[in-house]
Amino acid sequence: MGIEPKINKTHVASSGPGESRVIRWAMPIAVAIVTLVVFSEVLRHGFVDWDDDRILIENANYRGLGWPNLQWMFTTFYKSLYRPLTWASFGFDYLLWGMNPAGYHLSNLLLHTLNAVLVYHVALLLYSLPALGLIGWGDSSVKIIAGIAALLFSIHPLRVEPVAWVSARNDLLSALFVLASAVCYLKYAQAAERLPASWRWAGFAVVMYMLAMLSKAGNFALPLVFLVLDVYPLGRWRQLSTDGFGPAVKKLVWEKTPLFLVSIVGAAVAFAAKQSDAMIGFEQYGLGERVAQSIYGVIFYVWKTVVPLGLSPLYSLSAQSNSSPLFIFFTTTGVVGVTLGLLYLRKRWPAPLAAWACYGLLIAPVLGLVQSGPQAVADRYSYLPCLVWVVLVGAFLLHTWQNRQNYTVSSPLSVVLGGSVVLPMVVYGLMSWNQIQVWRDSETLWQRVVAIEPASSIGHNSLGAVLLKQGNLPAAERHLRESLRLAPSHSRAHNNLANALSLQGQLVEAIEHYRQALALDPDYAKAHYNLAMALSRQGDLIGAIEHFRRAIEINGLYVKAHYRLGMAFAARQEYDHAVEQFRHTVRLQPEFGEAHVSLGRALAALGEREQAVKHYEEGLRILMSKSSSTSGRELDVQ
16 A cells, blocks of 8 residues: 555644653763664774774874874874874873773774764754754654664764774764764854854854864865755755845855865865875876766765675775776766756755765765775765765655654554664664674784675785784785786785795795885885895895895884894994994884893993993893883784
């Protein structure tokens, strides 16, 4: 049986003041609790060998909130991103937890939970607007549906990546301030005629947007999103256009001048950060390929929101680039068709068009027209853009529920609506719990990548590197050779395969692969270091010294390279040079016990016995206490 409208009947549900107050507090608390429960498993996870190693484990610059740390945080483009507030959050974690990964995961989880509560408030503000024709703030159903929308957002499997991956902290922190800015702007827009109080909210919106940009220089289109909301559902465009089209545009744009300034500065900083390292040039990746990738991305995130199957930590650029012309034609036709269809239906159904426009604006910066990194798309990129769909679904549910007496149905509408809400939430929650296991450790992470995309050279290389660290050399070599078969110019795979060969005593072939890695990437510091170690084992100390020095030229903070260079000089009895390198080592890593002992020996050889004894004692103290943070593994992978 279908749903038949009844004529001239409306329904207004109401609730008493006591019930309203209970719902007002109960819903955001319920959203927070469910989010915490679904994602609680991340607290048992460790760091993973995908950016966590370079950003957190190997990088000491963020560890603390002293002036040198803060100076570095606010001036670095490390990993091609400008995100000083994200670095500060890592510094705060370090002060609380040291290098315990559980503390860093807890921070991610709490940020995501706060974001879920803010989504609830954004939905509540939107659902209360007259243009949507829904019941106002006094009705409990509005708060319940806003809570449902927030949960559909927070426990969706696409949210797993930014929560479970510590290095994706910038997406969570930036989203926190973007959502806070949206709440402030909606409050301002609803009170825009009541000056000066409304301008206080406008000021807060700008400040929150600035903090978002300092967390991650992105979300450039937020002022344009606010303009879309001005048209619908805020209806401010209609209110102002009585004075003419031009004055309405001028007022709405002019009042957002501070937001546009923040956006322009943020875009410039983000572009500079990308240029510093990771941006892929048009000669490597053409305009046509970028446009195809962008169209694919628009469809991808919508589809994965509806059917979140086959999620992967890495969707490689090479796989998307090989898409057939027919596939590109259909995706392009789909995007254009949806846009034209919504434009045609804008007067009857303005909400879907507004949601589509907001989604397009929010997703545009990560669609690949300015490409960096090996990924074509990424689950974390959907964090804010796909928020519009859960808000739209919530509005539809609320409209249907509040007009339920306008319909006759063969079964109670409440059962139908309840099932349509509860079932997806249960399914998505279980899928998220399962997806969280993918991020448990580095091995499960890269096994998932290879399982989803067997032709991923990056996946095979990274899995091989993990197995190499575990000492499973035959399996590591197998994956690394497969990586090179798929991508012969993969310099990291050459380096890692050389490490596997070196550890198995096959030095000649190992050295050949180290040299191939350096031919592909002459500034690959780890390959220089590893080649120097192999040459040392062959007795070629002059060649080893040359490559240790080159590694230090590339990375002056390379502790192991300083130490091994010192050892090479000591082996050649060049003790003055050895002392210089050992001093660099203990300055960079004061708790490196072996370096203190080696420095003591070199000083003794130079006759500086008093200083030698001092460093002997310090080195023995560190080694005896078993708290030494030494140079670690002899060879460097990745």
